[in-house]
Amino acid sequence: MKKNFKIFLLGLLLAVASCSFTTNKIETNTDSDKDEVLIELISFVLSRGHYDPKDIDDSFSKAVYEDYLLGLDPRKRYFLEKDIKEFQKFEDKIDDEINNHKISFFNLTHQRLLERIEETKGFYAEILEKPFDFSESEEINTDYDNIPYASSKKELKERWRQQLKFSTLGNFYDLKKEEELKAKEDENYTQLSDEELEKKARETTKNSLDEAFDIFGDLEKKDWFAIYVNAVVEKFDPHTVYFAPRDKERFDIQMRGSLEGIGARLQKKMDNIKIVEIISGGPAWRGEELEVGDVIKKVKQEDEKEAVSIVGMPIDDAVDLIKGPKGTKVTLTVKKVDGTIEDIVIVRDIVEIEETYAKSTMVEKDGRNYGLINLPKFYFDMENANSRNAASDIEKEIVRLKKEHMDGLVIDLRNNGGGSLSTVIDIAGMFIEEGPIVQVRSGDGEKEVLSDRDDSILWDGPLVILVNELSASASEILAAAMQDYKRAIVIGSNQTYGKGTVQNVVDLNRWMRNSDMGNMGALKLTTQKFYRVNGGSTQLKGVESDVVVPDRYSYIDIGERDMKNPLPWDQIEPADYQEWDGYIDFDETIKNSKKRMAKSDQLKLIDESAKWIKEQRDENTYSLKYEAYKTKIAEDEKQAERFDAIQDYKTDLTFESLPYEKNRFKTDTTLAEKRDRWHKSLSKDVYVEEAIHVLEDLKLNNIRKSEMADIKN
Template sequence: MKKSFLILMLTVIVSVASCSFTTKVEDGPDKDKLLIDLISYVLGKGHYDAKDINDDFSKEVFSDYVDALDPLKRYFYQIDIEEFRKFEKLIDDEIRNKEITFFNLTYTRLQERMTEARSLYKEILDTPFNFQKDEKISTDYDKLPYAKNKKEMKDRWRKQLKFNALSSYYDKVEEQLDSVSVNKDYKRKTSVILEEEAREITRGSLKEYFEFADDLERKDWFTIYINSIVEEFDPHTYYFAPQDKDRFDIAMSGKLEGIGARLQKKNDNVKIIEIISGGPAWRGNKVEVGDLIMKVKQEDEQEAVSVVGMRLDDAVSLIKGPKGTKVSLTVKKVDGTTEVVEIVRDVVELEETYAKSSVVKKDDKAFGIVNLPKFYFNMQDYNQRNAAKDVKQEIVRLKEQDIDGLVIDLRNNGGGSLQTVVDIAGLFIEKGPIVQVRTKGEAPEVLSDKDRNILWDGPLVILVNELSASASEILAAAMQDYKRAIIIGSKQTYGKGTVQNVMDLNRWMRSNDFGDLGALKLTTQKFYRVNGGSTQLEGVKSDVVVPDRYSYIDIGEKDQENPLPWDKIPAADYSVWDGYIDFDQTITNSKARMAQNDQLKLIEENAKWVRQKRDINVYSLQFDKYKANIELNQKQAERFDAIEDYKTNLSFESLPYERELMKKDSILEEKRERWHETLSKDVYVEEAISVLEDMKINNIRRSKNPLTLKN
């Protein structure tokens, strides 16, 4: 795969150079035009299934872009849309001609309409709402027409704000009733006062919303325009503005360099909302959740810079920095005092990104479970911490606890590095193909595990759901094709069978006078199972299907816009693993248990009910009817309370190395306790352990060595 991608990169780079992409100011195009020109060219040359940029393409971009700008139809009027529609079939021409007239028009108009909306919502919220008036609101915004005039627009805003306030009003009425029931001397507020308080809550929410909108700059809106173009190619091709690329890198590696605190914009202030365990801020113990950062000073600067009123992204950029550098923060403490705190920046690891494991106890037996949130890796250096290394280490530690079986939990794992999948799969089989990858116009390339060592040759179960995607599907599919593991979970996984590469746009420029151009995540390949089938659209079908809360919700690849089609290629040369004695019988036993499981029947009923409620999009704005509807929903939902009350007969223990860490890290201890509590109520984990108990291993193939070598 690396060779194929290198050829692709070289081809595109040479093509870009030959087409004279340059950022010299005297040549004319500004940064926006340059980005449009460069990205459209790279898409045409590098995308796995490049589309023709024509009138039909233009119409799709137009629809998606306008919808992205105003999804609730609370800004644009019908007359605006009619004016915009002149460009409906011209966007393709603008792309070719390096023009952005359409974007300029929509951006300018949106800013005007948002300014009008600011005045509108304040005017509406100055007048009390009549919660006795019998009227309704529809939240099916796709079918909602654009307002024809200011009267319609004001009424649309009024209903939306009334809907928001009605929710707060209902909560306040219920809170007051609860207070009266426990304290007969409680001084009740009138409905007038409660309505006024509800309006003020809504006013505060809108104020925060528009403060966030004020932080958005022209370049942020232009990013929306670019992505309306690139996402027409497929759902996973995406343009990253520079700061978005930084976030993507952090998400994929689970690491950042900074102080180790999560920040939030609150009323023009930068507020600390979480201290990351193990980070510099946590170790220094001089800042805490709730503190406000007022100023930031770098170690090589004389003056501190005020971050009050600054865009959050810009403030974060000042606070972050390379490992070993110092930053001084002027902090307004929770108690109201002001203090200057000096912090030495360091590499911060986001613990929730990484694999974690636990010993599962059932009767007199021990099993292991490894939860893998994503297939993480460092995009600059694969040899640094990655998912494969961590999973391997966790399994080694679990083996030291003499476990009888292993569960790999890939639920909600959206994927990540392809190489980590190959490395992880190799922990469970002797050498052989794991996945096939095809670049358009080339023969498929087989990515194989070439190491004959097997780390774990015991019973193996993999848990998946509808949100297990991409790399998760590769691992589940490979283990299923080899009959190495039993897959338990949703009817099918997400269905993402494509490979993306992140391309730094700056590397293709001979000169650059406009600063960082960002990056393009581009679909360049498709992957296939070793049996030749694609997971694209179809996903991986579980050996044992169990219902969950997503069972009746459309969230898979097939439900996205512009997915690539399903296809298949010849199978790779592989041999089914012969370590199990009763593989098929174990699946049959599990299916029988699941069919009789009352908890799963209740979960399926709940999933159907949730789908039914999601389809409702008309709500009453009259208090009594609103209240009656909520009470009906609450009564219907009561029968599903037993889902949360469910308790397995399993117990969970952290590994010895984590118990040592917990002596110094109470946050880690709290996180693990919450995880174990969730697992103890998890019917899917319960069944996975039952399956492991049923699976019979050919003992000739077993070894007690840390690494098992098959002859």
């Protein structure tokens, strides 16, 4: 599995709690190596806290060895064959190093990698000084997993030459197309020559590599060590992850959907920190002085006399200086887009990442109203239980939709990777009287049934759940519960992601007897598995949709079953629950939906497109000859034209934001634009269209509704 050089994995958190599997602590002394202590600490926690602890033996060692080297050098363009031969003596010794809390293998590979990176800086600079000949017949194989390591520096340099030529060829093709377009738009325009374009293409390639090596320069030893640690912990299962201190902070921000700062996204370009996005509603957005493209040169805190230059500073350190507690002031010395220099004072505030949160719309069809709520993740704030969370927001949206007299509700969980387990229980309880929602089992076999204890129902009308292959974890719990209760009809992919495990985030510092080692970070480890109320696990198998529809992911390996080291599927005894009796034509509605889907030309086209996407992804040999490259792109574009009709599809549905949001549009034009784009996308969405058809077909049991009304009265 290929990894980014700076590890930051946003895992699918289902529960955040303290592990109470032991009260022992790790003893250290001032002479201890922090990295060695970290290995000891992590192996200690894993052996006692993981749902299915692994034997750290020679087999384990070989798996770590393979994945770690792949993570360090995925394109095999740094290490040489002789390096690998030297490393191989550790292939079955990493287990011994872990058990003895040693890191000789890491130290060797880390030092060697830094040496090779320095050597290859000269490679790419030298190679890109000379023009490439795109008339030569030559091919490149990008199946790096099956390509051997280079046997010599000469062979390694040749590998770099091919890869740089491939990158430059793509840039050259794009520049040629731009020139042709300019000439077409202006008959007096004089196109640049191929020689000029080739030179420009090489410069673009070099600039990209300069930036990449600049990022390498920012990485510290601890960043590389995080890659090694994660190669170890991921052997337990795909969702056990080590968070370095900074990564844990980012993880918390993603889970709660907010942070304290200025409300701008930054990117490092060479030595400069540039504004790449102003977050709607944040302090920078409200101040209207900072804009995309501005470069931040200096940062001054309100309690300091001097500003600190952040030119050349690692972006993480720059971000740490710029963000800060709500209500504090920060002064940014900024080079504006027009070249002028300004000092901009910003009062930091809570910045909500709007795309994280639930949003709703009213769908009108044939004079009837249907609500649609999109939930990107099951968010919550680990540090503040009183702040907004997915359950409270969903509740608010349902109440608002009911005020607009909705006749049915769609919950869109597509691409929702999961989140808080407690919010799932709360949300599921909004649609049933009471009863079990999910069963959770620990590694020792102890089982717990998590239930909705509130017999009130927020929405007792028709309900549809939309899912796809990227609906995972908490999404699968909600979809499975609604399916088992026959409370909702699930429409989507053949199956969801298949993540049926529960993770706890453990603060590693709490296991340290001495505190002088500094922040040790955190470990997210799998401690439990969850099961549907019918007894089956969603692990590997996911949730099979009641109505299966193809999508672009249908033939791509992206599920839990396609990952390394997943825990197996199993089942336990079902919980005690009663199916929902609020519908009179549940099964018939599913049959009718399947018939419509089978006749849909749009879905047939989507299925053909998904197969073609799979074919494209499986290609790994490309020509480095311009004419052949151009011909292949033309063929692909012609083939792709067949699928343009997918985007041209138009439903007869109309979408309208709710009154409270329309009021916000008066002062927040950015939000208005976002909702307009969302509505345009929904109006072309065949899956939403079918969800509305299903809501139309679902007939409620009027006798039951009468009984419920009597109970409420």
